[in-house]
Amino acid sequence: MKASVEKRLLRYLFINKQTITFAFIALIIAVALELTGPFIAKQVIDRHIVGVQTEWVEVTDNNDHHTIELNGRFLKRYDRLDDNDTVKETVTFVQVQRDYYLAEGTIPKGETLRISDDGSLIVLNDVTFRAEKLSAAAAASFFAPEVRPILSWLALYLGLIFIASIFQYAKTYLLQVHANHIIETMRNDVFATVERLPMRYFVNMPAGKILARVTNDTEAIKELYVRVLETFVNGFIYMTGIIIALYLLNPTLATISLLLLPLLLLFMRFYKTYAGKYNTVIRSVNSDINASINESIQTMPIIQAFRRTNDRADEFEQLNDKHYRYQKKMVALSALTSYNLVNVLRGVAFLSFIWFFGNQSLSGTTVISTGLLYAFVDYLTRLFEPMTQMVNQLPQLEQARVSAARVFDLLDEETEEIEEDDLPRIKGDVRFDHVTFSYEKGETVLNDLSFHVSPGETAAFVGHTGSGKSSIMNLLFRFYDPDKGSVLLDAIDTKTLTRQQTRAHMAIVLQDPFIFTGTVISNVTLNDPRISRDKAIEALKAVGADRFIEKLPRKYDEPVGENGNEFSTGQRQLLSFARALAFDPAILILDEATANIDSETEGMIQEAMNVLSTGRTMLVIAHRLSTIQHAHQIIVLNKGNIIEKGTHASLLSKKGSYYQMYKMQQSGMQTSFD
Structure with missing residues (x-):
C-alpha cells in the first residue's frame, strides 16, 4: 500500500534528522525569548509606571535609592520597605484626571476618585482624604527611583532579543540549507528514475510532460520546503508559545483564544479540498503547455512550411485559457477566504477580550492592571501574525502538494535496475530464435522471427514502414523484451543478462544523430574516462571527420551548441x-544512418561505414539500397515476417520484393522504406 503524499513529504523532511532537530530547537529557543517581551512590558507598566501610584510612607532618613525627598519629608514606596526603615505616617500618590496628588492616608487601588471644589480633598464615595496637588517636577520625583529598574528590564529585553536573533538566524539557515538539500535529493531521485524508466514510458509520455515534472513540479516542492515549511513550523511553534503565555496571564481568556485554532484547521481542510482539485488541473495543463511548446519548437520548420502557425496558436490558446480559468478560481478562493478569515477570527478574539475584561471590571469582581491589559493585547496581536502568514501560504502549500503527487507518481513508475556488472567482450554472434513481439497487446509487430548473424558479418534489414526493422534493434538493445522466443548474443539469452551487460559491447548510430552540448571531443568520448583524447581524435580521423574539424577555430576543442546545429547533417x-x-x-x-545524407556526403559516410565494419558485427537498417550491396546477408521484412533473405546479387536474381525496391530506386522513383 502506497503512503500518502504528506507522509512521503515527511520522509524527505527527515532525511537529515540532526539538522532538522537543531533547527527546531533553535526555533523554540528564539520564540521563547521573543515572547518574553509582553511579560517584561507588563512588569515595567504595573510595577514601575502605574505601580508608582500606590501607598508611600514617610521614613526618618534617606537610606537608599528607593527613597525620595519632598518638602523636607523622606518618602518611600510601601512595597520597598526593609527592616531598617522607621515608618512615621502613610500617604498615597495618585492621579486624578491629568493631575497628580499626594493624599494623606491609604486610598484603595482601582477606585473612581474626584477632587473637591477647593482642590484640597480627594473624595472616594463619601470618604474624603486631605490632598496636595503636586507640580510636574514634584510628581516626576516619585518616578525617579523607577528609572534604574526600568533600564535594567529594557537592557534584559534587548539582550534577549539579540540572543533570539542569533537563534533565529541559526533556525533560518538550517531550515533553508536542509530544504535545498531535500530538493537536491528529490531531483537526483527523479532523474535517476527517469534514467531507469523503460523505453515504453517515453513512447507514451511526451517529453514536455516529463520535463515539467523534473523542473516545474520539483521547483514547486522546493517552495514547500524553503518557504511554506518554515512559515508553518515557525507559525505553529509561535502560536503554541503565545497560548502558553496567555495561560500564564489568564487561563480563561487563553482557553477562549485556543478555540480559534479548530476554526483555522477546519478552514485549512476546506481549502485543501477545493484548492487540491483546482491545482491538479492547473499542474496537468501546465505540463500540456510545456509539451506543446516543446513540440512546437522542435517542429517549427514544419509548422511554418505548412502554414500551420495559426492552428498551433489556437491549440496553445485553448490550453492557456484553461490554465487561466483555473488560476482565476484559485485566486477567487484565496481572496475570498485568506484575509477575511483571519480578520473574522481576530475580531472574535478581541470581542471576547473586551467582553471578558469589561465584564469583570464593571462587576467589580477583579481589578485588571494596565500591564495585564497591554500584555494580552500584545499577545493577541502576535497570535494573528503567524496565522495570517500560514493562511497566505495555503495556495503555495496546495500547489506543492499536487506537484509532489505528480513527482511521486513518476517515482512510483516501474523501472529497470542498473547493474554495472562487467561482461567479457563478446564475439558478436547474433541470433533471433522464433521471436514474437508486440508493443501493444493484440498488435503483433514481429511474427515468429528467426535469423542468425555470425561474428564479423554485416546484415542489412530492408522493408517498408512498419515492417519491423526498428523493432529488431529495440529488442537487440533490450529496450524491450520479446513476448515469445529468445534473442541470443554469443548463444547467451539476453534475458539472463542485465540490460547494461547486453549493451556493454554494442553501439548505435541513428538516422538523426544527436550531438550534445559541449565540445567536439566530449561528443566523441561522452566524458567516459576509458576513452582518451588521443583515441577520440584517432576515431575522428578514421571516419574522415578531421577534414572539417581541422578548419574550425579551436579544432577538436571547438564548442558545440544544442544538438550541434552549427554542423551539417552529414x-x-x-x-x-x-x-x-x-x-x-x-x-x-x-x-x-544514411537516410538524410546528400550524395556527396554519402561517399564519406560509406568510407566511414567500411572503417566501422572492420572486425565487428554490423546490423544495418537500410533506406538506400546502394549502401548495403556488400552486406553478407540482406533480410527483407514485411509486416513482421521475413519474406526474403540473401546477398544483393542472389536477391536480384530472384526478382522478388527486393528486386522491385532496387529497380524503383534505380529509376529515381521516390519511395519511403523508413
Missing part, C-alpha cells in the same frame, strides 16, 4: 560514427 553523422568507433563495440547498429 558532419553530425560523422561525429556519431566517430563516437561509435571510439567505444570499439563488438556489434554496431546503423539505424537509417
Whole structure:
C-alpha cells in the first residue's frame, strides 16, 4: 500500500534528522525569548509606571535609592520597605484626571476618585482624604527611583532579543540549507528514475510532460520546503508559545483564544479540498503547455512550411485559457477566504477580550492592571501574525502538494535496475530464435522471427514502414523484451543478462544523430574516462571527420551548441560514427544512418561505414539500397515476417520484393522504406 503524499513529504523532511532537530530547537529557543517581551512590558507598566501610584510612607532618613525627598519629608514606596526603615505616617500618590496628588492616608487601588471644589480633598464615595496637588517636577520625583529598574528590564529585553536573533538566524539557515538539500535529493531521485524508466514510458509520455515534472513540479516542492515549511513550523511553534503565555496571564481568556485554532484547521481542510482539485488541473495543463511548446519548437520548420502557425496558436490558446480559468478560481478562493478569515477570527478574539475584561471590571469582581491589559493585547496581536502568514501560504502549500503527487507518481513508475556488472567482450554472434513481439497487446509487430548473424558479418534489414526493422534493434538493445522466443548474443539469452551487460559491447548510430552540448571531443568520448583524447581524435580521423574539424577555430576543442546545429547533417553523422568507433563495440547498429545524407556526403559516410565494419558485427537498417550491396546477408521484412533473405546479387536474381525496391530506386522513383 502506497503512503500518502504528506507522509512521503515527511520522509524527505527527515532525511537529515540532526539538522532538522537543531533547527527546531533553535526555533523554540528564539520564540521563547521573543515572547518574553509582553511579560517584561507588563512588569515595567504595573510595577514601575502605574505601580508608582500606590501607598508611600514617610521614613526618618534617606537610606537608599528607593527613597525620595519632598518638602523636607523622606518618602518611600510601601512595597520597598526593609527592616531598617522607621515608618512615621502613610500617604498615597495618585492621579486624578491629568493631575497628580499626594493624599494623606491609604486610598484603595482601582477606585473612581474626584477632587473637591477647593482642590484640597480627594473624595472616594463619601470618604474624603486631605490632598496636595503636586507640580510636574514634584510628581516626576516619585518616578525617579523607577528609572534604574526600568533600564535594567529594557537592557534584559534587548539582550534577549539579540540572543533570539542569533537563534533565529541559526533556525533560518538550517531550515533553508536542509530544504535545498531535500530538493537536491528529490531531483537526483527523479532523474535517476527517469534514467531507469523503460523505453515504453517515453513512447507514451511526451517529453514536455516529463520535463515539467523534473523542473516545474520539483521547483514547486522546493517552495514547500524553503518557504511554506518554515512559515508553518515557525507559525505553529509561535502560536503554541503565545497560548502558553496567555495561560500564564489568564487561563480563561487563553482557553477562549485556543478555540480559534479548530476554526483555522477546519478552514485549512476546506481549502485543501477545493484548492487540491483546482491545482491538479492547473499542474496537468501546465505540463500540456510545456509539451506543446516543446513540440512546437522542435517542429517549427514544419509548422511554418505548412502554414500551420495559426492552428498551433489556437491549440496553445485553448490550453492557456484553461490554465487561466483555473488560476482565476484559485485566486477567487484565496481572496475570498485568506484575509477575511483571519480578520473574522481576530475580531472574535478581541470581542471576547473586551467582553471578558469589561465584564469583570464593571462587576467589580477583579481589578485588571494596565500591564495585564497591554500584555494580552500584545499577545493577541502576535497570535494573528503567524496565522495570517500560514493562511497566505495555503495556495503555495496546495500547489506543492499536487506537484509532489505528480513527482511521486513518476517515482512510483516501474523501472529497470542498473547493474554495472562487467561482461567479457563478446564475439558478436547474433541470433533471433522464433521471436514474437508486440508493443501493444493484440498488435503483433514481429511474427515468429528467426535469423542468425555470425561474428564479423554485416546484415542489412530492408522493408517498408512498419515492417519491423526498428523493432529488431529495440529488442537487440533490450529496450524491450520479446513476448515469445529468445534473442541470443554469443548463444547467451539476453534475458539472463542485465540490460547494461547486453549493451556493454554494442553501439548505435541513428538516422538523426544527436550531438550534445559541449565540445567536439566530449561528443566523441561522452566524458567516459576509458576513452582518451588521443583515441577520440584517432576515431575522428578514421571516419574522415578531421577534414572539417581541422578548419574550425579551436579544432577538436571547438564548442558545440544544442544538438550541434552549427554542423551539417552529414558532419553530425560523422561525429556519431566517430563516437561509435571510439567505444570499439563488438556489434554496431546503423539505424537509417544514411537516410538524410546528400550524395556527396554519402561517399564519406560509406568510407566511414567500411572503417566501422572492420572486425565487428554490423546490423544495418537500410533506406538506400546502394549502401548495403556488400552486406553478407540482406533480410527483407514485411509486416513482421521475413519474406526474403540473401546477398544483393542472389536477391536480384530472384526478382522478388527486393528486386522491385532496387529497380524503383534505380529509376529515381521516390519511395519511403523508413
